[in-house]
Amino acid sequence: MAVALTILADPRDHSITRTLSAPTGTTLLKAAHDGGIDVTATCGGRGRCTSCRIKFVAGTIPPPTLADEVQLGDDLVREGYRLACQCRLEEPLTVQLAPPLDEQAFQILGAGPSVARTAGVVMDSGVAKQVVKVTVPHDEHHQTSDLEQLLAAIGREPADVGPSVLLGLPTALRDDGGLVTVTTFGRRILAVERGDTALMKFGLAVDVGTTSVVTTLLELESGEQLASVSSLNPQAVFGGDLMSRIAFAQFNPVNLRKLTTRILGLLNQHIEQVCREAGVLPKWVYKVVVVGNTCMHHLVLGIDPSHVGLAPYAPVMRHALVTTARELHLKTAPEAQVCFLPIVAGFVGADAVAVALATRMDAGDRLRCAVDIGTNGEVVLGSRARLLACSAPAGPALEGAQIRHGMRGALGAIDRVTVDNDVHVHTIGEAAALGICGSGLIDLLAGLLDAGVIDPTGLIQVDQRDALPGKLRDRVVMRGEERQVIVLRPGDHGAGREIVLTQDDVRQVQLAKGAIASGVIMLLHVAGLAPDDLDELMLAGGFGNYISIASALRIGLIPPVSPAKVRYVGNAASLGAQLCLVSEAERAHAAEVARAIEHVSLAAHPDFEQIFVDAMNFPAR
């Protein structure tokens, strides 16, 4: 007997809802495939992955199979998710296709606070739309042109016209009886669209990090976030940190080109993805604000960063630059204004400016410090009176890279760890453990320090392990020459393999947290202040929201301050970009902030080396 199966379009897909008919007992995966619907099944429909999962919308949800429970975890199973390869069609059902879980997890990382909740923002993106009726030329003797008729209708000059506007002009003017919508940015005419598209006004905030790239789509009138996507920076295959990426491109135009096309290619994927998710046509995106460190900024623009990597680390340019999507081959409206926020120095980029802007650091009298945690971390310290900034080259360890069993904060990553007489873990999505991400690493080290498994120099205490409680003791091992802590054994928490923390992993985290902590301490030192003088310490960054403040203080990622003074501010760099997207006043102010920031070159400071070495150690407790 045949039963109906209705498959809803994924909100990210916009394909039309389809209703199929399939024999009872068919798996939903097979029914979909037979009906020509492309449901991904990475493992071939054997219940070994999550790619075919669907969510029940109508009909009886079948009890979960073992595979459902293992792959999807309790939370998703409770929410009505099942693997399409596991459940069979017994009655009419309506299900929804879902995006891959790991991508979803990525997007949580990207989402940040809303611009609408930021103090003092006046919505004024600079992008304006005007619906106008244009009389097309209709008399051979009247000397005119399509463009002149348009310009006369809106009172503008030929010099205002973006060149690509001309390409489709004759059609736009004639398709709807001369009714067109003209989009402007200042005096510049960005687009002429047939008919009335006045409500369609969107923009993108792009945060290009060394490791992660976050693109957020906003409705420009309201500032509402419509979609956000985060991906690994695809340049990473050419080098995980900035210096190795600069070395790759140094005096090598072909490699430089590779880095630029990689990142522009990803931005175009992002544009397509966020627009599809939000049901927005890319041609309705008229403004883009880009932030990133100096090297990423240069690479997006195709500017040679060779000398950013050589003393005195001078950027090629620092001013706020506006170009067009057309120039960068971005697939928004061709004349969309792509605004790069200004730069402070070779290693204090537009991202630091965006963080300072978003956190209003220059607005009050309180002494505040923003720590943007990332592969190329940056620290900004100060108040209305003075702003100081430095770079904190943490490397990618806190983003889970260059760690034996490290991973990004995606599905299956160990993101929370507690240590008592044993090690207890939590994974993102409660999924089977795949590895350990930054916040998990910080928790783990904090717990191991408290338990005495690691001493303040970072050494794993293999020789003193007999003093540890039994379960914990068994996790501390010496394998060959390598000291290890076994975090999970195969099968624990669904782990398909042993997950360990090595002595070298500890060293990587020490380098990373040492860089960040010494950055904060150095800025305080230069300003003649101490940690106690801080009124607020803000943790920013894509994963700032996931770090335990107690753990961060325990390992000395941040200097010793009262936990009450520490605040999460999320992805403040992206938020700063969003502010400049929805408000030209904010974008103008960003230039003032950039000018106000004094760059402190740590490496050149005589006291830095000792402070960095001290910061590498863990606090004694």
Add this chain to the structure above:
Amino acid sequence: MAVALTILADPRDHSITRTLSAPTGTTLLKAAHDGGIDVTATCGGRGRCTSCRIKFVAGTIPPPTLADEVQLGDDLVREGYRLACQCRLEEPLTVQLAPPLDEQAFQILGAGPSVARTAGVVMDSGVAKQVVKVTVPHDEHHQTSDLEQLLAAIGREPADVGPSVLLGLPTALRDDGGLVTVTTFGRRILAVERGDTALMKFGLAVDVGTTSVVTTLLELESGEQLASVSSLNPQAVFGGDLMSRIAFAQFNPVNLRKLTTRILGLLNQHIEQVCREAGVLPKWVYKVVVVGNTCMHHLVLGIDPSHVGLAPYAPVMRHALVTTARELHLKTAPEAQVCFLPIVAGFVGADAVAVALATRMDAGDRLRCAVDIGTNGEVVLGSRARLLACSAPAGPALEGAQIRHGMRGALGAIDRVTVDNDVHVHTIGEAAALGICGSGLIDLLAGLLDAGVIDPTGLIQVDQRDALPGKLRDRVVMRGEERQVIVLRPGDHGAGREIVLTQDDVRQVQLAKGAIASGVIMLLHVAGLAPDDLDELMLAGGFGNYISIASALRIGLIPPVSPAKVRYVGNAASLGAQLCLVSEAERAHAAEVARAIEHVSLAAHPDFEQIFVDAMNFPAR
């Protein structure tokens, strides 16, 4: 005994003058080759081609050999040309290398009068070069960037910088100890080159015709023409005349793209060719001026010309537009300013404006008429008081296209014809006859009219041929349904095949000359004037120089005026472009000329049809 041979650089080659020493009796070709000078010898030095020809500058010119006479013809021999493979070194000589004849023939078509000889031109291209020493950043604590150091040195703002300038800036500033040459155009910074390149300042004048495209390279300071190249417009495969080309692109973006990439591809070939010939690096070309009819203008820019081909034939834009080479993917300096002259109407383009500008039609009180002969011919009539213009869609017949044995004015084309009791021809380069070009066609028809072979309606008088002299009579034949005049039989004048004029060829010329003549007459008619009122009638166009004025008057290509009033002005459209290239004042004036020109729409005029039909006939004599 060794004798000195001095070989002068071709003015189109700019290679250094070389003096060699070779044994007496050596052919000049062998002496040159032994001395490492690359003289082309297509036939291998056997006197069978003209590629190795040289011109004697100093020393006794040897008597011509038979090969000299056959290959070079009387004119060139008289001018001191010889084949290098034929003459031997007997005394110290100075000779000049010459470009290949067939290229020369093309280039004669392209080459026009020099801008330096045009009245009232002040050289001021707008392109300026400044050599400056820039201090690169050298202190980590000093907050600056490469660009800021540059801008401080020359007193400019970031907004002045062309985006591609940034790409190579760090290298340019450091390669020569900070000595760079900055190229500007108005406030815009076009290029920053390492070292001192102040003398390298070049520009291109481009005349994009429906059938022919002419590109001329000029030194901007002096206005000297360094090289010129002419090619068939490669769009012609998609339609010979404007209307068929518009039809091809109409509402078809893929075909539009094809037309645009074809012409831009050719322009890039031209850029490479003229730069190579003149020994100029393409990156030293900073300004380009483009003229062309409205459709060609739109197609170069990628603008949809669909409505240029539909009543009321409105152009999409008419203003003088400046874009960059980068935008058009032209391989000059990326920021080179590409200036399109303004347009008057859908069929009176920037080429007509350039012709009016170059001929100074708006300057005096004399009534003058410029006839730009081309596939899409244009006629401008007037004086300081008033300027009228119309299009004269002649079709490609006068450029040798769509004629049975027609060809362009290249090597081997019959360019001169006289008819007495027989038909006598001359070919370009005195080479073996390959076909007949426009000037030959006009001569031929004039002669055949005088001889009574063709009557005023254009009919080839096959039935009355017995009244003709014997030799002429035998050339007038009826083959099947087709009336023909045999111009050359196989073997005559080296022709490899029979070359004939068909009845249809005559009709094509009638349509072409009717369009041009009726254009002139109509403008006079609209102005309330008669041909006798004309003070001057100027023939312009790539092949204007080759038309016999007597023949042109005889066939009625131009209205009946005193031959003394008719003047050749060469490729005035290209000259107008060159004027705007070397002088910004001329470019500004072009906009005034465009505004001053009144467009007369012929087809919409009630008297046009009768005037056109009359103009199709040949004058009765």
